[in-house]
Amino acid sequence: MPDFEWDPETYQALMAEEIPDYPRLQTEVAAAAAAGAPKSILDLGVGSGLTAQRVLDALPEAGLLGIDASPEMLAAEVTLDPERTELRLGRLEDPLPRGPFDLVMSTLAVHHLDGPGKADLFARIAAVLDSAGRFVLGDLVVPADPADIVTPIDWIDDTPSSLDEQLTWLAEAGLTTRVHWQHRDLAVIIAQKD
Numbered sequence: 321m322p323d324f325e326w327d328p329e330t331y332q333a334l335m336a337e338e339i340p341d342y343p344r345l346q347t348e349v350a351a352a353a354a355a356g357a358p359k360s361i362l363d364l365g366v367g368s369g370l371t372a373q374r375v376l377d378a379l380p381e382a383g384l385l386g387i388d389a390s391p392e393m394l395a396a397e398v399t400l401d402p403e404r405t406e407l408r409l410g411r412l413e414d415p416l417p418r419g420p421f422d423l424v425m426s427t428l429a430v431h432h433l434d435g436p437g438k439a440d441l442f443a444r445i446a447a448v449l450d451s452a453g454r455f456v457l458g459d460l461v462v463p464a465d466p467a468d469i470v471t472p473i474d475w476i477d478d479t480p481s482s483l484d485e486q487l488t489w490l491a492e493a494g495l496t497t498r499v500h501w502q503h504r505d506l507a508v509i510i511a512q513k514d
């Protein structure tokens with residue numbers, strides 16, 4: 321995994337500067353996640369829990385297991401209800417918790433994996449989804465038109481893929497996909513296990 325160190329103290333300022341549509345992305349992830357009223361949720365790259373909080377607010381019956389590779393980001397989590405939340409230090413590249421989960425979600429974390437890493441993760445996500453579960457991916461994509469690039473990409477820590485590549489890998493994992501929302505270099509994909 322790349323060496324970039326997340327700092328929860330500067331995280332929100334960094335988001336506001338580099339991803340001005342982060343609040344809208346969170347809104348769209350929460351809307352896509354809430355459909356179907358999932359009860360068991362796995363959040364990959366939960367960070368300090370900002371998007372997880374939005375999802376749990378929309379789903380008062382749900383419990384969430386969050387995984388992140390940054391101890392600092394996990395330690396900064398202060399708003400998630402401990403009765404409904406478990407946080408674990410872990411990498412997206414490592415074996416996933418067995419589940420099954422009604423919902424697997426990930427916001428702005430999967431683009432840190434390269435193409436084969438994303439395809440591998442999508443297959444492992446499909447394996448831990450319940451039979452009617454869904455994966456909601458909100459992330460950076462490489463837009464078809466370079467004029468739509470908003471977020472600075474260093475191609476070291478950030479290795480986004482195109483929307484089409486990710487839809488292909490999700491289909492290869494056996495999931496039925498639909499683009500819930502896209503704006504410039506951000507997208508929310510719903511991948512359903514039928």
Ligand SMILES: C[S@@+](CC[C@H](N)C(=O)[O-])C[C@H]1O[C@@H](n2cnc3c(N)ncnc32)[C@H](O)[C@@H]1O
Nearest residue numbers: 365366367370371389390411412427428429432
């Ligand atoms: C931009 S933040 C997003 C945090 C959270 N999902 C949100 O929406 O606020 C990206 C998070 O992904 C985590 N991350 C990046 N690469 C990871 C990996 N390979 N395994 C686990 N976590 C990773 C980082 O530690 C960081 O907390």
